[in-house]
Amino acid sequence: MSSPRTSSAPQGTVVAGLLLAAGGGRRLGGRPKALLEHDGRPLVEYAVRMLREGGCDPVHVVLGASAARVRREADLSGCVVRDNPDWEEGMGSSLRVGLASLTSPGSADAALVLLVDQPGIGAEAVARVRGAYRSRASLVAAAYEGRRGHPVLFGADRWAEVAASAVGDRGARAYLAAHLDAITLVECGDVAQAYDIDTPEDLRHLR
Numbered sequence: 001m002s003s004p005r006t007s008s009a010p011q012g013t014v015v016a017g018l019l020l021a022a023g024g025g026r027r028l029g030g031r032p033k034a035l036l037e038h039d040g041r042p043l044v045e046y047a048v049r050m051l052r053e054g055g056c057d058p059v060h061v062v063l064g065a066s067a068a069r070v071r072r073e074a075d076l077s078g079c080v081v082r083d084n085p086d087w088e089e090g091m092g093s094s095l096r097v098g099l100a101s102l103t104s105p106g107s108a109d110a111a112l113v114l115l116v117d118q119p120g121i122g123a124e125a126v127a128r129v130r131g132a133y134r135s136r137a138s139l140v141a142a143a144y145e146g147r148r149g150h151p152v153l154f155g156a157d158r159w160a161e162v163a164a165s166a167v168g169d170r171g172a173r174a175y176l177a178a179h180l181d182a183i184t185l186v187e188c189g190d191v192a193q194a195y196d197i198d199t200p201e202d203l204r205h206l207r
Contacts, residue, residue, distance in 0.1 A: 009133040015153065016108035017056030017126075019047050020171075021116035022064025022087035022094045032066040033117045033197060035073060038206045042074040043197075047116050054126025056112050060101050062094045063087075090169030091115075099159045109136050111159065113172070114151045120193030120205065121150060128186045129153050141176065142192070143185040148176065149194040 009015065021034040021044045034044035044061065051059050060080040063070050064087025071081065082101045086093040095113070102108055110133050112126065125142055129151050132140040138155035141148045152172060154162050165175040176183065195205055 008131050013110070013133055014108045015056055015110045015112050015130050015133055016102055017048075017051030017054075017059040018095075018098045018102065018111045018113045019044070019051060019059065019061045019116060020091060020094045020098060020113065021047065021070070022062050022067075022084045022091075023117060024065030024088070032070060034063065034070045035066070036117075036197060036203070036206060038119050042070070043119060043206070044070060044074045044076070044116055046119060047114055048076065048079060050121070050123045050126055051112070051114055053123035054112075055130045056126065058108070060098055060111075062098045062101075064094060090167075091171040092166035092168050095166040095171050096163045099154075099163045102156075103159065108156060109133070110138060110153050110155045112151050112153045115196075117197040118150055118194060119197070120195050121188075122192055125188040125192035126151055128188055128191070132184050132186050134184075137182075138184070139176075139179060139182045140184045140186060142188040142194070144187075144189040144192075144194050146185070146187070148183070148185060149188075152176070 023033040025031040025033045036043045038046045062082050062084050064084040067083045084094045084097045136155040136157040140153040162175050
């Protein structure tokens with residue numbers, strides 16, 4: 001694993017933001033995570049804004065729990081929105097849906113994956129990970145005091161293998177574990193916090 005030498009992706013690079021926002025909030029009493037309020041708006045809107053401000057364009061959003069309600073209540077204008085009917089199977093199914101939505105020829109050089117329940121990860125962390133893109137074979141992850149976390153960038157040449165390995169609630173963890181030597185780690189602990197909103201106690205992180 002290595003750190004990037006420079007801080008900007010090659011000119012003309014298209015890095016799509018891929019927001020996984022399908023969770024049903026089982027430990028939150030069944031409140032869909034996408035609609036938790038943060039900064040006065042649904043959390044899914046905040047995450048989309050962080051992706052855009054971090055330089056990702058286009059932005060694809062994968063919904064699952066209460067998808068119709070999320071579409072009604074959240075402003076996702078300008079986003080490509082996909083529903084995951086199998087969201088209860090776990091994050092892996094949402095990652096597969098998201099990557100499939102990006103696979104039209106020439107759609108993007110890479111996908112930067114962000115989770116909707118990590119509002120401590122803002123635009124600066126997104127920009128750092130995006131800036132470490134070098135080629136369609138790039139594999140980049142944010143690090144927090146050296147420990148790998150989100151967001152994660154997958155060059156387009158890796159999408160098929162990532163999707164094939166994404167099962168259950170592990171997302172891309174199996175793929176990342178099998179390709180440790182290829183990962184560029186980008187330290188983000190000085191600009192972001194990688195907590196999850198999973199339990200009622202975690203709601204203290206929302207504002």
